[in-house]
Amino acid sequence: MRTKTLLLSLVLSVAAGLISHGCGEGNKGSSSTGAALDLTGARQGQTVGFVDVNGDGITDKVVGAPYAATRSGQTGAVLVYKGLTTGFSTIPTTALTGDDNLGYAVVNIGNDLAVAAIHGDGDDVSLSGSVAIYRGGGSGAIVKKLSGEWPLDKFGVALAAGDLNGDGTDDLIVGAPFNTNDPALYQGGAVYVFFGPDYAAPVKLYASAANKGLGWAVAAGDVNGDGSDDLVLSATGKVLVFYGSSLAFAPSINAPDIELTSAAAGFGKAVSVIGNIDGIAGGEIAIGAPNALVSLNTVTSRDVGSVYIANGSGSSPVNLDTATPGPSGPLITRLNGETLFSRFGSSITALGDIDGRGKPDLAVGAPMRDVDWNILSGTVYVFKGEDIAAGTPWANSSAFEGQVKDHSYGTSLVSAVLSGPTGTMNALLIGAPRSNAGTGGAAMVDPATGQTVAGGSSGGSTGGSGDCH
Amino acid sequence: MFNTIVIGLFLLCCSLGFTSGSMAQVLYDASNFSAAGRLLQPAPAGHVPGKDNGPGTGTHNAGDDCGVCHTPGGKAGNFVFTVGGTVYEDRTARRTLKNAEIILQDVQGNTISMTSNEAGNFWTFAELASNPCAVSSHGTTMDYLYTLSNGVCVPTVPSSDSRTWQYKAWVKYGDQVRHMATVAPIGGASATTARMGCSMHHAGMGSRGGLWGMKKDTLTVYPASNLSFKKHILPIFRNKCAPCHIPGSTTTRIATRSDIDPAATGTLTTVDYSNGQDFTSYSGSTVGAAVKKGIGDFTAGYQSDPDSSPLLAHTLLQSSGTVTHGGGGFWTTADGDYKAIRQWIAEGALP
Numbered sequence: 001m002r003t004k005t006l007l008l009s010l011v012l013s014v015a016a017g018l019i020s021h022g023c024g025e026g027n028k029g030s031s032s033t034g035a036a037l038d039l040t041g042a043r044q045g046q047t048v049g050f051v052d053v054n055g056d057g058i059t060d061k062v063v064g065a066p067y068a069a070t071r072s073g074q075t076g077a078v079l080v081y082k083g084l085t086t087g088f089s090t091i092p093t094t095a096l097t098g099d100d101n102l103g104y105a106v107v108n109i110g111n112d113l114a115v116a117a118i119h120g121d122g123d124d125v126s127l128s129g130s131v132a133i134y135r136g137g138g139s140g141a142i143v144k145k146l147s148g149e150w151p152l153d154k155f156g157v158a159l160a161a162g163d164l165n166g167d168g169t170d171d172l173i174v175g176a177p178f179n180t181n182d183p184a185l186y187q188g189g190a191v192y193v194f195f196g197p198d199y200a201a202p203v204k205l206y207a208s209a210a211n212k213g214l215g216w217a218v219a220a221g222d223v224n225g226d227g228s229d230d231l232v233l234s235a236t237g238k239v240l241v242f243y244g245s246s247l248a249f250a251p252s253i254n255a256p257d258i259e260l261t262s263a264a265a266g267f268g269k270a271v272s273v274i275g276n277i278d279g280i281a282g283g284e285i286a287i288g289a290p291n292a293l294v295s296l297n298t299v300t301s302r303d304v305g306s307v308y309i310a311n312g313s314g315s316s317p318v319n320l321d322t323a324t325p326g327p328s329g330p331l332i333t334r335l336n337g338e339t340l341f342s343r344f345g346s347s348i349t350a351l352g353d354i355d356g357r358g359k360p361d362l363a364v365g366a367p368m369r370d371v372d373w374n375i376l377s378g379t380v381y382v383f384k385g386e387d388i389a390a391g392t393p394w395a396n397s398s399a400f401e402g403q404v405k406d407h408s409y410g411t412s413l414v415s416a417v418l419s420g421p422t423g424t425m426n427a428l429l430i431g432a433p434r435s436n437a438g439t440g441g442a443a444m445v446d447p448a449t450g451q452t453v454a455g456g457s458s459g460g461s462t463g464g465s466g467d468c469h
Numbered sequence: 470m471f472n473t474i475v476i477g478l479f480l481l482c483c484s485l486g487f488t489s490g491s492m493a494q495v496l497y498d499a500s501n502f503s504a505a506g507r508l509l510q511p512a513p514a515g516h517v518p519g520k521d522n523g524p525g526t527g528t529h530n531a532g533d534d535c536g537v538c539h540t541p542g543g544k545a546g547n548f549v550f551t552v553g554g555t556v557y558e559d560r561t562a563r564r565t566l567k568n569a570e571i572i573l574q575d576v577q578g579n580t581i582s583m584t585s586n587e588a589g590n591f592w593t594f595a596e597l598a599s600n601p602c603a604v605s606s607h608g609t610t611m612d613y614l615y616t617l618s619n620g621v622c623v624p625t626v627p628s629s630d631s632r633t634w635q636y637k638a639w640v641k642y643g644d645q646v647r648h649m650a651t652v653a654p655i656g657g658a659s660a661t662t663a664r665m666g667c668s669m670h671h672a673g674m675g676s677r678g679g680l681w682g683m684k685k686d687t688l689t690v691y692p693a694s695n696l697s698f699k700k701h702i703l704p705i706f707r708n709k710c711a712p713c714h715i716p717g718s719t720t721t722r723i724a725t726r727s728d729i730d731p732a733a734t735g736t737l738t739t740v741d742y743s744n745g746q747d748f749t750s751y752s753g754s755t756v757g758a759a760v761k762k763g764i765g766d767f768t769a770g771y772q773s774d775p776d777s778s779p780l781l782a783h784t785l786l787q788s789s790g791t792v793t794h795g796g797g798g799f800w801t802t803a804d805g806d807y808k809a810i811r812q813w814i815a816e817g818a819l820p
Contacts, residue, residue, distance in 0.1 A: 041531075041565065041588065067564065073689060075563050100563050110672060119563050124697065126688055126704045127561060152561060152678070152705040178673075181752035183716035183747070303537065303544075329787035341537075341544035376529060401562070408531040437588045 037077055037095055039461050042068035044079065044440035045431030049106040050416040051113040053094065055137025058083035059418055060093075061429065062113065063442045063458060064103030068095075076102035078115055078465050085421050087454025088444075091368040091464040096140055099130050109170045109196060112143065116156025116174075122147025130156030131174055133199070144199050146174065146192075153179040153190070154215075162229030166246030169196035173231060175215030176444070181206035189214035191233050193249070194225040197228075205253045211235040214253075221273020221350075223258070223283025223312050232285060234268030237261055239287050241312060258285075259317035260310055260330075266291030266345075274350040277329055277362030277385045278311050285310050286362055287320075288345030292338045305344030307364050309388060320344035325391070333393055335383065337365065340371035342379070349413040353380065354426045354448040355396070359385030363428055363447060365410025369401075374453075376401030378409030380430055382447045396427025400445055402446070408434035415447065429455055436460060472623060501729035502576045502600065502635065504740040508795040512639040512646045518570045519584035523550060523594040528588040531555045531565055532673050535592060535668030551655060553592030554638060554667025554680055558586040559687070560708050562672060562679030565589025569682035570641040574632070576600040585682075595657060599628035600635045602726035607657060622726060631656030631663060635724055642682035648797055650713070650742060653722060677712045686805035696813040698751060698764075698820050705806045706748040706764055709799050714748035717756040744795070751820040770820035775814035781807060 017410035047064035061081040079092040086173040099120025120130025128148030148155025158175030172194045179190035188207025213236030223230040228244035242251035270288030287308040289378040294304035311329035323331035337344025348363035367378040380400045387395040402409030412431030433440035441459015458465045535553030538544040558567040573581040577598040583591040602622040605612040614621040634655035657663040671680035687708040721740045745756045753763030771778040786798035800807040
């Protein structure tokens with residue numbers, strides 16, 4: 001039976017957002033560049049992350065605000081909330097600013113943080129999109145800046161990291177869904193792999209006639225159990241997996257090691273490698289299809305959404321629509337959303353084994369789900385790996401619900417294990433960028449217990465938590 | 470009604486350039502509601518801006534396709550929009566734009582006006598007139614929604630069929646007006662209940678880029694000299710020209726009898742909205758039968774007189790309101806984008 005958890009601290013952050021117009025003008029946070037921010041319509045929570053920005057050994061909270069406005073005319077910021085021994089700062093302690101729409105996506109690369117600015121610039125190109133890699137502990141120091149190849153490629157819409165070449169250093173994967181490498185495949189998209197630690201000479205995967213629509217979703221993880229991370233990426237109607245290799249990672253877009261297909265609408269808009277559920281070496285692949293048609297009470301309803309969990313077995317291509325779910329795969333299970341237009345599967349994140357039953361668990365966002373009378377408030381579901389393996393994925397699942405209209409709770413997700421004076425705790429950071437006319441915010445819970453984290457929630461025109469700051 | 474396979478890719482919409490407000494008005498009627506008629510025309514005037522704004526606050530989900538929910542049978546089926554969308558400052562969709570006016574005019578000359586709110590959103594419940602000579606085309610299918618009786622169109626679907634609700638559209642911001650071309654009908658190719666969500670294609674993550682309204686330079690700063698094609702010039706063309714001037718087939722969407730039946734008007738009015746030009750690259754492209762010139766093809770011979778290059782002369786906003794570019798004007802000689810292109814041509818227009 002699924003449990004339903006109410007978040008009291010979340011209510012506080014929402015209240016702060018609703019009354020933010022009475023709290024003075026502009027943003028009270030500071031920026032590493034000294035530029036003040038206007039967070040109205042900033043979409044805080046478009047992406048979320050954890051990293052130790054200031055090098056004090058305590059993880060900080062990171063919230064992307066890609067439509068924040070700076071006084072100097074730039075757009076986009078990343079709000080950093082300093083980690084404390086008990087939670088997080090209630091107001092942004094640092095704001096990273098830079099290229100336009102900075103903060104659209106973030107991902108950890110080891111101890112560093114990669115941040116996408118989807119209209120950023122490169123040395124020889126403008127508006128291509130860029131990704132800045134901030135050194136963990138470097139207090140905002142940029143150690144590398146990468147860019148797309150052509151203007152309006154929207155390089156950085158999707159980010160992931162993993163050690164694909166087995167050298168012990170994570171590599172950065174970047175999606176550029178509007179790249180055009182071949183005029184016949186206009187805006188067919190591209191995926192780039194930049195190898196750490198220097199991120200030079202990337203592998204480039206361009207759209208082909210067989211595989212286009214690249215760059216919208218990417219992930220990395222060890223799917224085949226050989227110890228190297230593998231590259232997972234979405235294409236139109238497909239998810240492709242390319243095995244990593246310590247010899248040479250040189251994938252060809254038309255020769256994936258695994259090809260998973262589905263006709264479900266939006267198949268592949270979110271992908272994640274979630275760990276070993278089936279007991280066979282290697283992690284499973286979770287694939288979101290948030291626009292999928294699902295029959296609810298015998299009525300076929302659109303945008304309900306689904307999540308496919310596959311183990312990569314079988315002869316490619318594997319059609320997951322016709323596969324029979326079972327513990328041996330190739331399809332372990334298909335999870336469907338609960339309500340019309342909930343867009344279940346818009347976001348997915350691995351949680352690790354939070355219930356201690358031996359299998360990895362996962363969180364799934366349904367950011368357009370209505371909660372009571374609050375339309376589009378959104379819901380985040382937590383599923384337990386042990387129950388997925390047993391074929392009863394909803395058995396001990398739990399749901400964390402948005403609290404206000406248009407909250408879009410669960411648009412983005414990221415998890416971490418945080419250390420504190422009383423030990424460690426699991427933390428799930430949840431982005432909700434649409435609340436308050438797109439001003440947005442974020443919330444944090446322990447996905448195992450539902451407990452909130454001090455300073456975990458933030459948003460509104462101040463970017464803070466609680467009442468006016 | 471019958472189905473016909475249509476060869477080629479039809480654009481849903483093309484977001485084009487600006488005009489000033491001084492051109493004489495041309496109201497729609499059956500004679501000009503065709504592919505050619507949907508090229509540059511001045512916007513309707515004399516109405517109250519925002520007179521047809523839909524009720525409610527509507528600050529949610531900027532940039533999403535409104536037609537997904539606000540359609541009959543949709544999640545917001547009790548609040549069915551005729552048209553809805555989001556306006557941005559420019560096509561890159563870096564920022565949304567408040568107080569832009571979105572103007573529609575239907576086949577009977579009725580004007581509908583909406584204004585964008587603080588989230589950039591606009592929507593209306595206003596009805597549009599049904600075109601009795603409508604053709605529904607999308608992708609590879611085409612449905613004639615009329616039969617001919619003594620040369621007169623006799624609709625085969627009721628006037629409530631949203632596929633016959635056709636319109637011309639403009640985006641106005643301040644004293645600038647930008648018009649749209651090859652606009653799709655309210656309904657889709659086969660779904661008679663569908664409604665038009667502009668953001669399906671015209672949004673930050675849409676294939677045509679943001680629906681935009683502000684006349685502003687593409688880049689904040691340009692150097693005075695030594696301009697780079699990739700860093701300074703191509704972004705301008707990708708920002709302002711790419712909706713139409715792209716690789717592949719850009720033949721207008723067939724929307725009405727006069728597009729396909731020369732007997733109706735005496736002229737076959739199918740139009741290539743790119744005019745054989747691909748401005749996503751320096752050297753153009755060849756995709757199947759679509760052979761297109763590139764940006765560099767319009768610079769040779771103009772180094773000593775860059776203002777005369779068609780890239781600039783054809784797209785210049787004239788004080789008289791006269792514009793020769795079918796997609797409208799983009800800039801004055803004082804604008805940064807104009808001056809950057811001018812300088813680049815003067816420096817030899819290198820790729």
